[in-house]
Amino acid sequence: MSLxxxxxxxxxxxxxxxxxxKDPEHPFRIR
Known part of the structure; x- marks a missing residue:
């Protein structure tokens, strides 16, 4: 991925x- x-x-x-x-509902959460 080249950003x-x-x-x-x-x-x-x-x-x-x-x-x-540590918000599981975070909209910008990246796994």
Missing amino acids: SPLCNQFLIRCQTIAHKT
């Missing part, structure tokens, strides 16, 4: 937030 730096950081950020909140 632009902006999208990449956005996804990583969402993943980090989902992991920190």
Whole structure:
């Protein structure tokens, strides 16, 4: 998966937030 730096950081950020909140219903949760 080759994404632009902006999208990449956005996804990583969402993943980090989902992991920190541990919210199973997080819309940006990435497995």
